[in-house]
């Protein structure tokens with residue numbers, strides 16, 4: 001007999017994540033596409049473990065999300081992370097792929113979209129990543145717009161990222177976010193960051209100083225509307241930021257190669273990330289690791305403030 005689980009994803013949580021949720025302790029969701037498709041081995045595993053450590057040092061529980069042999073995992077164990085980091089041919093799972101990969105008993109790494117879908121289903125309200133997917137350059141021909149944006153509009157989760165890489169069309173991505181009604185908060189400055197760079201040239205005017213203010217803002221947002229996510233764009237620390245000209249040249253070349261090779265669909269982002277890493281002599285990878293760690297620190301602090309202040313209500 002088929003028993004619908006509906007949105008009860010609690011059985012998919014590790015015991016550590018389940019008890020943190022049950023005791024209303026702060027939990028931070030983490031994606032796994034960045035591990036399987038965003039970075040090479042072994043840096044991907046080192047990054048995943050150090051991000052979890054940063055989250056723990058702030059007194060929060062990390063919940064890396066993925067699918068191992070058809071089982072959704074919210075809070076992957078060290079061996080599971082190791083397995084995912086080493087595998088080739090792991091599925092890149094956005095929200096619509098979850099049922100197929102579960103049904104096939106396959107292994108998959110979740111993108112931001114699938115991660116926030118799972119996070120919301122168990123009541124986790126903060127997720128940390130490097131950069132979200134967005135509107136691709138040349139969208140007028142390709143119609144390539146990441147599911148991350150539609151999912152962020154629907155899920156009650158704050159996603160902490162370092163903005164959007166300029167492999168995407170940043171102004172169009174921000175237009176989409178506005179159309180979808182997703183608040184965009186920049187941290188410490190009104191400039192929307194561009195992943196390796198602290199500024200993209202686009203100004204948001206909705207900026208906050210740090211974790212405590214952001215947690216207060218999230219409470220306010222969710223007291224006014226019971227659904228929908230928030231994008232928190234946290235600029236890369238200056239000492240790790242890339243050189244604008246070097247980054248722009250690497251992006252142009254990577255995009256050209258992508259077009260020449262006819263790469264399309266979900267292979268586009270992993271291809272561009274890998275080429276960027278090679279073309280920049282590893283600089284892009286180093287910056288990527290540092291900005292994810294920086295986001296983990298902020299995300300964990302936000303999650304902590306959200307829990308601490310849970311008795312203060314606007315109503």
Ligand code: PSU
Nearest residue numbers: 033034038111112131133146147266269
């Ligand atoms: N952008 C990055 N690094 C990444 C990704 C995006 O700078 O690793 C990954 C994230 O998992 C994101 C996904 O959710 O790519 C978006 O893929 P697509 O564009 O196919 O929706």
Ligand code: MN
Nearest residue numbers: 144145146265
């Ligand atoms: Mn796409």
